[in-house]
Amino acid sequence: MKLLSSISNRRPSSSLCLAALSFIFFTTILKLSFIKYLVIGPITREQAKIPQEGDREELAGEKNTAGIPFAVGRMEGCDVFSGRWVYDEASRPLYTERQCHSIDPMTNCQAYGRPDTAYLHWRWQPHGCSLPSFNATFLLERLRGKRMLFVGDSLTRGQFHSMKCLLRDFIPSNTKSKKRFTVPDYNLTIRFHWAPFLVTSNCDHPRLHRMPDRIIHEYPGTIEKHAERWKNVDVMVFNTYAWWKPGEKMKIVRGNQDKTYTELMETEDAYQLVLKRMVSWLEKNMDPNKTRIFFTTMSSAHYRSTEWGGKLGGSCYGETTPIFDPTYWSSASSKRIMQVVREVFGSSKVPITILNITQLSAYRKDAHTSIYKKQPYNLTQEQQANPISYADCNHWCLPGVQDTWNELFYTELFFPQQHAWIYLK
Ligand SMILES: *[C@@H]1O[C@H](CO)[C@@H](O)[C@H](O)[C@H]1NC(C)=O
Ligand SMILES: *[C@@H]1O[C@H](CO)[C@@H](O)[C@H](O)[C@H]1NC(C)=O
Ligand SMILES: *[C@@H]1O[C@H](CO)[C@@H](O)[C@H](O)[C@H]1NC(C)=O
Numbered sequence: 001m002k003l004l005s006s007i008s009n010r011r012p013s014s015s016l017c018l019a020a021l022s023f024i025f026f027t028t029i030l031k032l033s034f035i036k037y038l039v040i041g042p043i044t045r046e047q048a049k050i051p052q053e054g055d056r057e058e059l060a061g062e063k064n065t066a067g068i069p070f071a072v073g074r075m076e077g078c079d080v081f082s083g084r085w086v087y088d089e090a091s092r093p094l095y096t097e098r099q100c101h102s103i104d105p106m107t108n109c110q111a112y113g114r115p116d117t118a119y120l121h122w123r124w125q126p127h128g129c130s131l132p133s134f135n136a137t138f139l140l141e142r143l144r145g146k147r148m149l150f151v152g153d154s155l156t157r158g159q160f161h162s163m164k165c166l167l168r169d170f171i172p173s174n175t176k177s178k179k180r181f182t183v184p185d186y187n188l189t190i191r192f193h194w195a196p197f198l199v200t201s202n203c204d205h206p207r208l209h210r211m212p213d214r215i216i217h218e219y220p221g222t223i224e225k226h227a228e229r230w231k232n233v234d235v236m237v238f239n240t241y242a243w244w245k246p247g248e249k250m251k252i253v254r255g256n257q258d259k260t261y262t263e264l265m266e267t268e269d270a271y272q273l274v275l276k277r278m279v280s281w282l283e284k285n286m287d288p289n290k291t292r293i294f295f296t297t298m299s300s301a302h303y304r305s306t307e308w309g310g311k312l313g314g315s316c317y318g319e320t321t322p323i324f325d326p327t328y329w330s331s332a333s334s335k336r337i338m339q340v341v342r343e344v345f346g347s348s349k350v351p352i353t354i355l356n357i358t359q360l361s362a363y364r365k366d367a368h369t370s371i372y373k374k375q376p377y378n379l380t381q382e383q384q385a386n387p388i389s390y391a392d393c394n395h396w397c398l399p400g401v402q403d404t405w406n407e408l409f410y411t412e413l414f415f416p417q418q419h420a421w422i423y424l425k
């Protein structure tokens with residue numbers, strides 16, 4: 001693990017007054033190569049420490065983060081998305097449901113009767129390094145006067161709600177809106193925009209969007225219609241997955257504004273078209289010198305307990321421990337879709353940081369809302385008698401897994417990893 005921070009800020013100290021003049025001469029000549037040595041030279045394990053957020057000397061570095069908006073340090077040689085969950089009662093959860101007055105009732109499991117609490121205490125531990133701790137003040141100071149936007153489906157909405165909880169001490173407790181809030185002292189605005197397919201579709205109504213027959217619009221202008229509200233943001237986090245059905249055909253309207261036609265297409269191919277359209281919009285509209293763009297990969301659902309050695313007919317309902325098999329992968333997470341993500345974003349002209357939360361979420365069969373949430377409709381007696389029939393193994397309890405997504409977002413925003421940063425090609 002190496003963390004390259006503002007090492008370049010340090011000047012060689014010379015206690016020899018006589019050498020002052022030649023020292024200036026020396027540094028002027030050799031500054032470049034000297035900085036280069038410090039930045040890319042060998043760093044021992046002892047030197048390579050995670051900076052504390054208060055440590056301004058350490059964080060003020062610009063050289064090795066040059067050109068990456070908001071970055072203050074660098075996390076290299078460690079894949080923060082590869083790791084394990086460790087039980088840590090002392091430091092998790094990051095807040096309690098009482099502390100966060102605005103947990104969405106759809107995700108507030110404790111308030112809706114979840115009897116067990118162990119699921120609250122797992123901390124994500126990357127192999128080979130530790131995540132910097134989430135410091136709300138640090139984030140707010142760096143995003144003063146900025147606009148942050150979450151775009152996508154209900155999983156991204158959960159991430160937005162988690163962010164609201166992580167910043168709870170700085171937002172008025174009477175903040176009611178489910179879609180936006182401002183952190184007054186820092187004039188930071190954070191919004192969520194429902195766009196489950198990114199392009200327009202027949203599922204775009206914020207509430208009435210449960211369509212058995214989904215139709216997406218994939219012709220010029222369909223991103224733009226949503227994206228009117230994405231312009232002028234400084235940090236954008238987006239996703240799209242929950243509404244796609246890999247392995248099935250997707251109804252897709254193509255063509256141009258004058259003439260459109262409907263086509264049935266493999267979901268993976270349609271997904272690729274939509275991501276490409278998204279990337280062209282980002283390339284046209286986002287300034288990589290000022291903005292940062294993040295894509296959250298597919299969240300993992302847990303509807304088939306046989307996949308983790310449970311009994312037939314089971315789901316996440318009643319699960320109280322994570323999965324510890326490091327190779328576990330949910331069949332609900334399409335590898336083909338993951339490949340499309342890699343290919344399309346890998347050839348983007350604007351850098352898109354991938355928040356690859358699929359694997360770490362896949363381990364957390366215990367962390368879904370299950371039956372412990374406000375139900376969107378009244379349950380029938382049959383349902384009540386058989387909780388598995390209505391358990392939600394898709395969304396996540398808060399506090400919980402999505403706080404970790406945001407810890408990783410925080411890490412990538414301020415201490416980007418080399419490998420997750422996709423450079424201009
Ligand atoms: C959090 O960040 C602020 C501002 O950078 C700093 O003053 C404070 O010491 C940090 N807190 C911790 C616990 O590191
Ligand atoms: C707050 O930030 C917005 C941009 O998000 C900016 O337009 C506005 O002028 C800022 N207001 C103040 C009082 O600084
Ligand atoms: C970003 O900044 C670099 C260096 O200052 C400059 O060369 C480049 O043209 C800028 N890109 C855009 C899109 O403004």
Ligand SMILES: *[C@@H]1O[C@H](CO)[C@@H](O)[C@H](O)[C@H]1NC(C)=O
Pocket residue numbers: 081297338341342354356358359
């Ligand atoms: C995300 O991580 C998984 C394994 O943890 C890997 O298989 C996949 O390729 C990664 N996705 C991307 C887009 O990098």
Ligand SMILES: *[C@@H]1O[C@H](CO)[C@@H](O)[C@H](O)[C@H]1NC(C)=O
Pocket residue numbers: 378
């Ligand atoms: C749901 O149940 C509550 C109380 O049991 C009742 O007041 C309400 O009218 C019901 N709503 C619907 C849509 O049936």
